[in-house]
Amino acid sequence: MPKIVDHDQYRKELLTKCFDLFATQGYGAVTMRQIAKELGVSTGTLYHYFPSKQALFWQLYDELNERDTASMNAVLNNTHTLEERITAIFDYTAQNEDYFFKQFLITSDFYQQQDRTEILANETLRRNYESNREFVVKALGTDDPAVVNFAMCLATGVIVVRLFEGDVVAYDQQAQLLNKMLTLYLQEASLKD
Amino acid sequence: MPKIVDHDQYRKELLTKCFDLFATQGYGAVTMRQIAKELGVSTGTLYHYFPSKQALFWQLYDELNERDTASMNAVLNNTHTLEERITAIFDYTAQNEDYFFKQFLITSDFYQQQDRTEILANETLRRNYESNREFVVKALGTDDPAVVNFAMCLATGVIVVRLFEGDVVAYDQQAQLLNKMLTLYLQEASLKD
Amino acid sequence: MPKIVDHDQYRKELLTKCFDLFATQGYGAVTMRQIAKELGVSTGTLYHYFPSKQALFWQLYDELNERDTASMNAVLNNTHTLEERITAIFDYTAQNEDYFFKQFLITSDFYQQQDRTEILANETLRRNYESNREFVVKALGTDDPAVVNFAMCLATGVIVVRLFEGDVVAYDQQAQLLNKMLTLYLQEASLKD
Amino acid sequence: MPKIVDHDQYRKELLTKCFDLFATQGYGAVTMRQIAKELGVSTGTLYHYFPSKQALFWQLYDELNERDTASMNAVLNNTHTLEERITAIFDYTAQNEDYFFKQFLITSDFYQQQDRTEILANETLRRNYESNREFVVKALGTDDPAVVNFAMCLATGVIVVRLFEGDVVAYDQQAQLLNKMLTLYLQEASLKD
DNA sequence: TATGAATGAGACTTCATTCAT
DNA sequence: AATGAATGAAGTCTCATTCAT
Secondary structure, three states: OHHHHHHHHHHHHHHHHHHHHHHHHOHHHOOHHHHHHHHOOOHHHHHHHOOOHHHHHHHHHHHHHHHHHHHHHHHHOOOOOHHHHHHHHHHHHHHOHHHHHHHHHHHHHHHHHOOHHHHHHOHHHHHHHHHHHHHHHHHHOOOOHHHHHHHHHHHHHHHHHHHHHOOOOOHHHHHHHHHHHHHHHHHHHHHHO | OOOOOOHHHHHHHHHHHHHHHHHHHOHHHOOHHHHHHHHOOOHHHHHHHOOOHHHHHHHHHHHHHHHHHHHHHHHHOOOOOHHHHHHHHHHHHHHOHHHHHHHHHHHHHHHHHOOHHHHHHOHHHHHHHHHHHHHHHHHHOOOOHHHHHHHHHHHHHHHHHHHHHOOOOOHHHHHHHHHHHHHHHHHHHHHHO | OHHHHHHHHHHHHHHHHHHHHHHHHOHHHOOHHHHHHHHOOOHHHHHHHOOOHHHHHHHHHHHHHHHHHHHHHHHHOOOOOHHHHHHHHHHHHHHOHHHHHHHHHHHHHHHHHOOHHHHHHOHHHHHHHHHHHHHHHHHHOOOOHHHHHHHHHHHHHHHHHHHHHOOOOOHHHHHHHHHHHHHHHHHHHHHHO | OOOOOOHHHHHHHHHHHHHHHHHHHOHHHOOHHHHHHHHOOOHHHHHHHOOOHHHHHHHHHHHHHHHHHHHHHHHHOOOOOHHHHHHHHHHHHHHOHHHHHHHHHHHHHHHHHOOHHHHHHOHHHHHHHHHHHHHHHHHHOOOOHHHHHHHHHHHHHHHHHHHHHOOOOOHHHHHHHHHHHHHHHHHHHHHHO
């Protein structure tokens, strides 16, 4: 039994080490030999842990989604106001920007290999999205779907624009603006009730 | 005299026809033979017009950027209020969603092949971004950089989220929300003056 | 009729201009496009004058042999002694070393493309060799076949060794030695009679 | 553990088997597939041992030079007079004529691919030439550079002329002539002292 | 005659994958 | 479990040659 745990543990370690390679070069440009070298194992060993290059990549992708779900919740500790929470999230994003860029590029690669319908049906992805959603609900203090999506789209957009265009947008600036607008909007909305 | 061909004209035609192929399969998965077949020419002809696969792809990317700059401005015709203009833009995006998805995937591919600094220095890209910016300035009726970026990031985000997550966000819903928030925000801002 | 002369004349001009290309790069590394460019014509034109790349090369080779036959005889003008004639020949070779190197490399290429028996049966080559032979006979003042061959092999050898090994051998030194040895040898031979 | 192979040993075996192919067809006309087939391996294996076709060819060339250096010295065993030694060398050459032809054609090919200066600086080649030189010094019993070169050029020349012209020269005939001339010349030279 | 766009067979090379050790 | 030599299909690209103009 312990052997099996080790095997799986080691498999995940290998996956983690592939992340940068795939993100910076793209699936098509990375070779199994290159991966093996980077990981310090032989190609044979690689095939002992993963049945194929594609399987390796998909497992990496799944692994990514699994992890993300877990890591974000600590961000909201010690935040009391809407503004603090929004700032905390954008700060966190800014500090891990490089990771988000890479995750994003890997996701793009992943989408070109899959049937669209299969992707949207994927269990892990769905769970990941839901968990992100709940996180935003908690952060904004509202579960109005439109508002939650609004914030999620904005955050995603800032990352993507920065990846493609460079420093033309600033995290803190957008955080403040979002806070301001949301505050105004939610005030108005509460007045109507 | 040789066969008469407008070399540059024909080159661009070929590029246009490659768009879908690269977008749906990804740079690495598309082969020159496949492209040739799709375009109805021989591989030799392909290499007569493009020195390499990569050059072909980069030219496609440049061509895309060149075109986008031109096409958007008609969208704002017959719009009088902020709400109308925002709606018009999101409608336009919704109707061309498939194109934006593809353009987006190609851009991702492109970014994995290039040196980051070179990309950000690229002339065409810079111009393209500036032109998009001006467009948004015109649409929103404000040139407050933070606000302009806000709208651009949101729009980008909606596209990306829909590409990756499916129908979880709706264009018109986000258009309305943006309109509402902007209106409130701009009112407030004008009160301060 | 005059047209035909022009055609043939032009053909030979084209051949001449190919010489360096084939000699320096080798048959296999030279492309028809490259030749066309070098000659300042189109590939189409090239094929108007030569049915194929190989035919072009073979014609070049024949042309070379035809010319060599003609050019050497002036070398012996104003020479009176054996020593003068040997010196004149080696001087001439030294001054045209580059040409001999090239001719030699082309010949090597030619030999790898042909059936050995066909080459040795080739009319032009046979004539060329005979003419060289006669030239040496005249130069040495003897028609002893062994001696004539001896001189021819030595001369060939000096060129080849210099091509492959560089300046390790000197033309004038070998000329003097050949003169000395021949003189001694021919003296001895005449004593026997 | 992987299959056990003496990498370098096997590499040299593969090289040896390529010799005929390159010599008879020429570098440009030989394909990697053809080589692989001839050697009984896959093209992949070929590239496992050699990074490129050119590298393979150059290694073959180096290998040739390395070997030649070693093989000649046995020829002079049991020879006592100058005549015997000259005869032994020319006999040896005659018996291995085919090999010399091939080595020679490969050398020609090699020279067309390289920068002249680099060739002349090549370490292996220099050593090979020196070793040939010493061999001739030993054979002739003199180290007069002019005389040594004379003999080397003659030997080279006989091979080349036979390759290009066929049986017009005979090894034994030239051996006798060289012996005669050298004897006369060296006698004369010793009288002067 | 002359041009050069077009062709497509085939060259070199790579790389995911297998398998003997 | 681990290794890396071996495979061969397939990719990018070249180039002699053809042919419409």
